[in-house]
Amino acid sequence: MLLFFTLGLLVHFVFFASIFDIYFTSPLVHGMTPHFTPLPPPARRLVLFVADGLRADALYELDENGNSRAPFIRNIIMHEGSWGISHTRVPTESRPGHVALIAGFYEDVSAVAKGWKENPVEFDSLFNESKYTWSWGSPDILPMFAKGASGDHVYTHSYDAKKEDFGAHDATKLDSWVFDNVKDFFHAARNNQSLFSKINEEKIVFFLHLLGLDTNGHAHRPSSRDYKDNIKKVDDGVKEIVSMFKHFYGNDGKTTFIFTSDHGMTDWGSHGAGHPSETLTPFIAWGAGIKYPQKVSAQQFDDADIAPLMASLIGVPFPLNSVGILPVDYLNNTDLFKAESMFTNAVQILEQFEVKMIQKKEVTLSFLFTPFKLLSDSKQLNILRKARSYIKQKKFDEVVSLCKELIHLALKGLSYYHTYDRFFLGISVVTGFVGWTSYASLLIIKSHSNLTRGVSKEVKEPSHLLPCSFVAIGVLVAFFLLIQACPWTYYVYCLLPVPIWYAVLREFQVIQDLVASLLSFPLSHFVGYLLVFTLGIEILVLSFFYRYMLTAGLIAFAGWPFLTQMWTQAKITSLSWTLFSLLLAVFPLMPVVGRKPNISLVMGAGLLVLLLSLFVVTSLMKRKASFIKEELWVHGLQMLSTVLSMYVVHSTHSSLLKKQGVPLMNQFVSWATLASSLVVPLLSSPVLFQRLFSILLSLMSTYLLLSTGYEALFPLVLSCLMFVWIYMEQETLQRSGVSCKQKLTSIQFSYNTDITQFRQLYLDDIRRAFFLVFFLVTAFFGTGNIASINSFDLASVYCFLTVFSPFMMGALMMWKILIPFVLVMCAFEAVQLTTHLSSKSFIFNGAIFCFILQNFFFLVKDYGSWLDIGTRNLTLFLNVFSLPVLCFFFSLCSISHYVIVMSMTIFLVFLNGLAQLLTTKKLRLCGKPKSHLI
Structure with missing residues (x-):
């Protein structure tokens, strides 16, 4: 049995890890040649201000007195530069936001979980392409652009991480520190010949990361006076820095200033999802090379487009991994410069496409390789030749249009080759998963039920044909992967199903006996059980999309005593069950965010x-x-x-x-x-x-x-329902005649339970297993959505710490989620004890329901916010569930659903051990053990 548990955990970890290897791999390619516009750039230097967490509406709108909160920036908008609204992509977090702004590509969401300072993969950026870059700000942001930069030309100046305190008296000090240090830096440069020489070079960048708004927004909300006053503080600081630059460089007109934000913020002080308050950020540009002044349409303007804009302004190569499209409407330059810049942008992205295609072609058998048909080699050449011809003919508008078409095709091609192996690997993983589900089910039926009484206890040795056939299949699969130079993880995903399905087919006699047993059931009973079973599973899966489905399920639970006539035998217990079920049903209707x-x-x-x-x-x-x-x-x-x-x-x-x-x-x-x-x-x-x-x-x-509101009542109501559940299960078991009723006040938890008390599984145990999984799902989603960091308020952890520590804060929030889970598991231990059910068989039973809930694979999304990743389109879901059979092809969902359910399956084992420890272990400070029987 220990071997089976070990193998089961191993299989689950493989399935769990598979989505990160299949769906969340780095989109970056390496080996491209840098490309830059072959014309003199308009600016020698660029100053980038990023006001972390600044909403577009908060900056642009007037206050209650009709005045601007940022008068200097308002004056720039009216008289000196161009402005608009940039659309940040999700997840709207600091790391992916800054990577998009400065490197021009959208980092996969798994990179956020790998750290704020260290890079999971190396990438090129504007800073790396510049001659020199100096940056000031948060220690969480600056290092990721210095790490991996070639040479020694990206310099960082950051404050102590302890200053990022959400409970601080004045978070604007973070911004004041940046402004003061920039001024001190230029003052020192006047007396340092080496530094003075560097900052007078061309192709240099100054980056000011301003974290005060983000900190105040989290701590006090964007509607607070603190947040709004911080905008004025930033505006004053920007005014001083701009004045200093003009004075230092003698107003030479060769400095470009860009002011923007990495993401916005919701009214309740969070970010990470796709609400407009989080994705709409301000963008103001002025100075050398910028049109004067105008509002630029922001309908197709993404934050990644800023990187190629900055690169063209100072004349450095476009970041090699950039997928941004140059917003030419901001440029104040000749039409030739715009056309050449757009052409360079297209060639730079096209080269990424070609490198990606070559890499995939080299590791795929020629007769199996399917190229991206929309952008063949001939079509690439035709578009490039036509664009170069238009430049010679001075048809610059046509060049811009043609290059944009080429960029869009190249981006589609990049996505095509990045996901080239996804379907093949997905089929392999699902095949193995279905096999493991079948094998676990057969073992439960064989060992813990009376459905297979006709099966001989002595299992027949299979013929040599079966093992030889599977060995041959394994060899063929391994050879196929070997000649394609596949990574070692591909061998795991593709070879794991082979021994699993061999184990399934070894139990062919059990399968035959099970089919015969099921056919002996009355058709009406069988159909009834199947319908109820299917409805229950659909409600469970729907609850991952819409929390109010938990309310529907709990209301149905409330009527259970009356449907089973238990009401006539245990009226008080039945009424308590109904009452607490209805009380618990209220929580999924309460707001998750906001x-x-x-x-x-x-x-x-x-x-x-x-x-x-x-x-x-x-x-x-x-x-x-x-x-x-x-x-x-x-x-x-x-x-x-x-x-x-x-x-x-x-x-x-x-x-x-x-x-x-x-x-x-x-x-x-x-x-x-x-x-x-x-x-x-x-x-x-x-x-x-x-x-x-x-x-x-x-x-x-x-x-x-860890609570800030109504959620504090949730574990209390849940526990009351769990106590009643224990009584209800004992009443149910007595009605079925399986055992005599024993007083709960005389039952003790014991680690060494007499195995002679265990019994075989019955159909009613499937209902108990369903209750267990339903309560586990309710424990996860009852008050929040673990799929979205937006579901949680940072104020939840303020009793423990206020200094920004993402992993510590995340751990505390995770423990808050797991506490109701632990309460359910402890109640489950009591149910096992009072119903004389083997913990092993019940764990298997509960795990099977988790297996069935693995309906979340083929539409895992590798883009979007954590809230998007935690939500799916109901139409897709209903279309799939119109199928009459519960097969693995209804496994359509996003990463969070897959991770949550897979985590449930794994944690079902680990938390079962924790529950056993909490319920059975007894510590004594002194004295001898005493009897606890009443």
């Missing part, structure tokens, strides 16, 4: 926990048992922890409103509570009810610290 913090609800949740604790303590005091004194001491400690958590939440909120930061004592209490939350429950009695309640109290203390 909600405002409501500390009163957090305090209310804490008070309910305390009232429930008092009720439990009062009940315990009425009992005469040896463990009561010890149990009261543990509950008293946990109640104190709850009170402290409530105080810390209220105190932290008040302190941040006063801009006094987070008190050190609050942080100490928060971390201590988190550290003790998994230890204190182990001090309580292993009696079922007492241990589960102790787990709830400890985890609720941590959850309160």
